[in-house]
Amino acid sequence: MPQTPGLVSSEIGTLWMTYQQKTMSLRMLEYFIKKADDEEARKIMVNIYEQIEPYVEQIVTICQEENLPIPTGFTSVDVNEDVPKLYDNGFDIMFLRLIKEISTGMHTLNLAMSYREDITKFYRELSVITQQCYEDCTQYLLNKGLIAKAPYVAVEKTVEFVSDTNYLGGLNPFSEKRPLSTVELAHLYHGIESNMIGLQMIKGFAQCAEEEDVKKYFDKGVKLAKTIVDDLSKFLEDGYIQIPGTEGGNVTTSSVAPFSDKLMLYCVSLFSGFSIGGNSLGTSFSLRNDIPARLSFLMKDIYTYAHEGAKIMIKYGWMEESPQTFKKNQ
Numbered sequence: 380m381p382q383t384p385g386l387v388s389s390e391i392g393t394l395w396m397t398y399q400q401k402t403m404s405l406r407m408l409e410y411f412i413k414k415a416d417d418e419e420a421r422k423i424m425v426n427i428y429e430q431i432e433p434y435v436e437q438i439v440t441i442c443q444e445e446n447l448p449i450p451t452g453f454t455s456v457d458v459n460e461d462v463p464k465l466y467d468n469g470f471d472i473m474f475l476r477l478i479k480e481i482s483t484g485m486h487t488l489n490l491a492m493s494y495r496e497d498i499t500k501f502y503r504e505l506s507v508i509t510q511q512c513y514e515d516c517t518q519y520l521l522n523k524g525l526i527a528k529a530p531y532v533a534v535e536k537t538v539e540f541v542s543d544t545n546y547l548g549g550l551n552p553f554s555e556k557r558p559l560s561t562v563e564l565a566h567l568y569h570g571i572e573s574n575m576i577g578l579q580m581i582k583g584f585a586q587c588a589e590e591e592d593v594k595k596y597f598d599k600g601v602k603l604a605k606t607i608v609d610d611l612s613k614f615l616e617d618g619y620i621q622i623p624g625t626e627g628g629n630v631t632t633s634s635v636a637p638f639s640d641k642l643m644l645y646c647v648s649l650f651s652g653f654s655i656g657g658n659s660l661g662t663s664f665s666l667r668n669d670i671p672a673r674l675s676f677l678m679k680d681i682y683t684y685a686h687e688g689a690k691i692m693i694k695y696g697w698m699e700e701s702p703q704t705f706k707k708n709q
Contacts, residue, residue, distance in 0.1 A: 383495070386445055388704070390498050393489035395450055395701050397505075398438045400485065401431055402452030403645055404478055410637045411471035413460040420472050423519060427475065427512045434505060441497075451699055457639040465583045465637055469525040469627035473576050476516035480573075481653045482509045520627070527623030529568045530615070534561065549669030556667065559618050563670060566661035570611045571622065573657065577650050578604035579628045584643045587636035593644065596691055600647060603684055607654075607677055614670065641697040644688055651685035 386394075408428045415421035435452075442449045466474075486509060490502040520526040549556045559567070578601060585597035612622050636643075658678045662671040692698040 383497070386441075386447075386498070387494060389492040390495060391445075391447065391702050393492055393502075394438050394441065394498070396485070397489065398435065398450045398452050399645070399699070400482065400649065401435050401438075402450075402454070403457075403642055403649070404482075405432060405435065406453045406455075406458040406642060407638065407646075408475070410458050410460050411474070414464045415471060417469075419519060420469070423472060423512070423515050424475060426515075427479075427508070430508050430512075431505075434501070437501065447702065453639075453642050453645070457642040459635075459637050462635040462637050463633040464631050465587060465633050465635075466579070466628060467631050468629050469520060469523060470579060470629070472516050472519050473525065473628045474580060476513060476520065477573060477576050477650075479509050479513040479516065481649065483513060484653075484656065523627070525627030526572070527626070529565065529572075530620050530623060532561065532564065532620060547666055547668055549667040550672060556617070556669065559614065559620070559667070563661075563665045563667060564615070564620065566657070566664060567611050567614050567670070568623075570654075570657055570661060571608055571615075574604045574607045574611075574654065575624075576628060577654070578608065579630060580650070581647060583630045584638075584647070586630060587634050588640055588643065589636060590640050590695070592691060592694075593640045596688060597643070597647070599687075600684060603680060606680075610673060610677065614673075641692070641695070644692050644697065648685055648688055648692075651681050651688070654681050655685075 405428060408424050412421060412424045412428065415424065439449050441447075483506065486502045486506040490499060490506070493499045493502060517526075521528070545554075546557060548554060581597050581600040581604060585594055585601055588594040588597055615622050638646075655678050658674045658681070662674045662678075665671050665674070689698065
């Protein structure tokens with residue numbers, strides 16, 4: 380028996396996905412660090428860059444030791460640090476915070492699919508780094524007044540149990556809907572906040588994409604993100620709950636791309652997957668029937684949009700295949 384067992388299929392797949400996501404993040408951080416005009420923001424980004432880079436190199440080392448192909452991911456050709464700023468007013472940290480939120484979920488899932496001791500250690504360490512960076516970003520944005528907290532609401536003073544199936548209602552337009560629970564409100568607000576940041580991100584991408592069909596694809600994404608924000612906000616408005624707005628992260632007038640179309644498409648694909656996952660959780664934890672019904676409809680639109688993006692990536696040869704299993708005739 381070898382002292383260190385070989386990688387199982389799930390470990391190969393998760394390391395490949397991690398490499399794609401981390402190399403994308405590093406390339407985007409290189410640009411944001413170069414353009415940062417706030418020293419505190421720069422410090423946060425440099426710190427996470429220096430912590431993440433060795434883990435990318437560690438994946439390369441593992442691939443070499445296991446005789447696996449080293450992923451291409453994203454390289455220096457996918458970023459241009461010397462172009463004007465595409466985003467302003469704290470967008471760099473808002474983006475990094477959202478990336479770290481996605482990474483937190485990915486590392487947890489990857490850890491659950493890993494068995495070899497060094498791989499589980501790899502994801503445990505990444506989880507600690509990611510969570511600390513997320514906290515740093517959140518406190519920075521709150522201190523700068525660039526994001527708003529979820530709404531404050533008055534809640535019942537006693538514990539109650541559901542006594543009527545009308546609690547599950549909401550689809551009948553002629554019957555009164557019960558107030559949102561704080562669990563439902565939490566997921567709705569999270570969807571609003573993340574899609575508002577995503578909207579600004581993809582708006583900038585649409586402004587600078589080189590290929591015309593990619594530009595049109597991003598324009599469609601702006602409209603979809605706005606629809607999601609509007610639809611989720613309607614639930615809060617109907618419950619007379621104030622919708623806090625995101626104060627920062629505006630797009631500048633620059634039309635020169637800091638990132639390749641390939642990188643921007645992958646980034647949108649990553650955010651789309653995150654949005655589908657977030658809506659799935661919202662559906663699972665929402666018992667008022669009108670909420671899962673609407674979220675399910677939005678998930679279908681997001682999936683269709685992501686699928687369209689995949690076709691564009693295939694068209695230009697930008698979609699890197701994950702490691703494949705052998706066919707029977709091989």
